[in-house]
Amino acid sequence: MLDFPVVDGHFHLWQPGRLLYPWLSPDAPPPSFGSADAIRDEIGFEDYRLAMAPAVDIRGGVHVEAGCTDPMAETAWVTSQAMPGFVLGHVVQIDMMNESAAGFVNEALTDPFVRGFRMRLNADRRINPGGVAADAARYTPAFAAMEAAGTVFDLSIFPGQAAEAARLAARWPGLTFVLNHLGWPRIETGQDSFSNWRSMIRTLAKHRNVAIKLSMLWPIDRAWRADRLRPFVLEAIESFGPERTIWGSNFPIETIFGKPGEQIAVLLEILNEVDGAALEDIFRRSACRIYGIEPAECGVPSGTAPPALMA
Secondary structure, X not given: OOOOOEEEEEEOOEOXXXXXXXXXXXXXXXXXXXXXXXXXXXXXXXHHHHHHOOOOOEEEEEEEOOOOOOHHHHHHHHHHOOOOOOXXXXXXXXXXXXXXXXXXXXXXXXXXXXXXXXXXXXXOOOOOOOOOOOOOHHHHHHHHHHHHHOOEEEEOOOHHHHHHHHHHHHHOOOOEEEEHHHHOOOOOOOOOOHHHHHHHHHHHHOOOOEEEEEOOOOOOOOOOOHHHHHHHHHHHHHHHOHHHEEEOOOEOHHHHHOOHHHHHHHHHHHOOXXXXXXHHHHHHXXXXXXXXXXXXXXXXXXXXXXXXXOO
16 A cells, blocks of 8 residues: 555545435435445544554545535534544635625635535536536636636536536636536446547646545446546546646545445556655645645645645
8 A cells, every 4th residue: 555644635534414415315315335324423523534544554634525515614513523644635616607606706715724626517407507607707706716826626517518628728817727627427327438538638638727536436437446446547647747746535525435445456466567756746736736735744745836726
């Protein structure tokens, strides 16, 4: 396994007893991964640490919004759980269709743990195929505020939205975009193919302000078989480079398909010819640099480049 401290670029926690997550409700339609019964209860930092401890030495991570109806309450709860020895960043849910979205950006960034924003452009029913493009003009105030603040936007899209995402990256060169979950290639359901996914990856990788998360691989293969995952993982790293690739556990959702240690072992089997420096980029340095997490506190040597990808 890995012999250095790790920073997790994508994980979730939730508190359904106090906050509202509609998709976790017992009477909600099943999510795309199937039944949520195994992860429906409250999941806090201690649950996360216990699950990850047998696999890696976790020193920090980026918590990503989990669909809570009150993003600022979710932020307050998550950041209140910050633990000694764990450097935390948080990505807040934002509704860029709201007229006050730009103000929300500035308000959220007053919390020192907030490192970025996410609006699921591939899941919001108001967006494609609802007739609104992922790069709609109505998002301009929010993106302008994010760019001015030098923050990050977690880019949640499907391969068919690649052209819209590329226009966003070109329109906002001072904003860092992080493509979530390897670009959501829905291979098992037949909605995407390796070819159309690779086209998206190569298109977006041309933009130096776009990075990618090596996370949530179950849409490719729920059994997490190395031979099925290998071409996707290697293509992503070759296109973006280790310095723009961020590993994320996607805890706890990914635990439905296996234990974190087993999944990391599969990734290391795929990456067996990747050198140690590149592995450190993928499993810790890239997340620290891109999300602006204090490098020294998560086991990264001083002198690390600033968050901007374009430098």
